[in-house]
Amino acid sequence: xxxxxxxxxxxxxxxxxxxxxxxxxxxxxxxxxxxxxxxxxxxxxxxxxxxxxxxxxxxxxxxxxxxxxxxxxxxxxxxxxxxxxxxxxxxxxxxxxxxxxxxxxxxxxxxxxxxxxxxxxxxxxxxxxxxxxxxxxxxxxxxxxxxxxxxxxxxxxxxxxxxxxxxxxxxxxxxxxxxxxxxxxxxxxxxxxxxxxxxxxxxxxxxxxxxxxxxxxxxxxxxxxxxxxxxxxxxxxxxxxxxxxxxxxxxxxxxxxxxxxxxxxxxxxxxxxxxxxxxx
Ligand code: SF4
Numbered sequence: 001x002x003x004x005x006x007x008x009x010x011x012x013x014x015x016x017x018x019x020x021x022x023x024x025x026x027x028x029x030x031x032x033x034x035x036x037x038x039x040x041x042x043x044x045x046x047x048x049x050x051x052x053x054x055x056x057x058x059x060x061x062x063x064x065x066x067x068x069x070x071x072x073x074x075x076x077x078x079x080x081x082x083x084x085x086x087x088x089x090x091x092x093x094x095x096x097x098x099x100x101x102x103x104x105x106x107x108x109x110x111x112x113x114x115x116x117x118x119x120x121x122x123x124x125x126x127x128x129x130x131x132x133x134x135x136x137x138x139x140x141x142x143x144x145x146x147x148x149x150x151x152x153x154x155x156x157x158x159x160x161x162x163x164x165x166x167x168x169x170x171x172x173x174x175x176x177x178x179x180x181x182x183x184x185x186x187x188x189x190x191x192x193x194x195x196x197x198x199x200x201x202x203x204x205x206x207x208x209x210x211x212x213x214x215x216x217x218x219x220x221x222x223x224x225x226x227x228x229x230x231x232x233x234x235x236x237x238x239x240x241x242x243x244x245x246x247x248x249x250x251x252x253x254x255x256x257x258x259x260x261x262x263x264x265x266x267x268x269x270x271x272x273x274x275x276x277x278x279x280x
Pocket of ligand 1: 066067068069070145146147148149150181182183270271272
């Protein structure tokens with residue numbers, strides 16, 4: 001058995017919430033640079049330069065990269081040989097998220113009820129997805145997910161006969177209809193298979209695919225590459241100003257499904273990529 005302290009989880013989540021909101025990863029800065037090099041539309045190039053500069057200033061001053069500091073979404077993988085000392089794991093996560101948003105002066109963006117809409121004042125509750133795995137490791141993938149991009153996401157229960165052409169058409173339509181709303185350049189997470197609720201989760205998980213040990217499938221890699229090329233021909237461009245850099249990446253996750261179904265979901269993330277994996 002591995003024993004992990006409750007307070008260790010609280011403090012790690014708190015620090016990570018602040019870090020992902022204020023400190024742009026090297027990966028994100030590289031994506032801006034690649035876009036800046038590729039763009040020959042001067043306005044779009046300038047927008048990317050400004051986005052990069054914004055991220056650099058945020059890091060220097062430890063202020064959020066964007067005012068929408070998002071919903072905290074967490075994917076937990078809990079080893080069967082893990083014991084949390086000092087409390088319940090969900091309580092540790094709630095406490096860490098709360099302290100991170102409070103101590104980091106991050107905007108509190110959650111309302112207690114979708115109709116009466118009172119702000120909870122501490123960005124709680126987070127959205128937690130839990131999977132039990134063998135072993136003595138606890139891993140937590142944390143995302144701060146902005147609403148501008150989340151609102152442009154879509155799901156469709158397609159007929160199996162629509163196949164890959166139908167899937168590509170749906171992804172292209174979803175991104176085209178989204179236009180500048182999700183703050184491009186975007187990352188496009190695509191879920192294919194499972195069922196209605198499962199495919200939405202696959203699309204969200206696809207946005208952080210690199211954190212999971214998913215064997216590479218050359219067929220999927222090719223579809224991701226083709227889709228990225230097609231999406232970047234839509235001329236949406238950085239923040240909707242046109243150009244070649246509408247999409248940073250496309251990531252697909254697939255699962256088995258019913259013989260009569262072809263569920264597809266598209267979950268969009270804005271240019272502000274705010275993810276981190278914690279391993280205990
Ligand atoms: S979609 Fe992203 S960049 Fe746009 S406002 Fe929301 S968090 Fe900020």
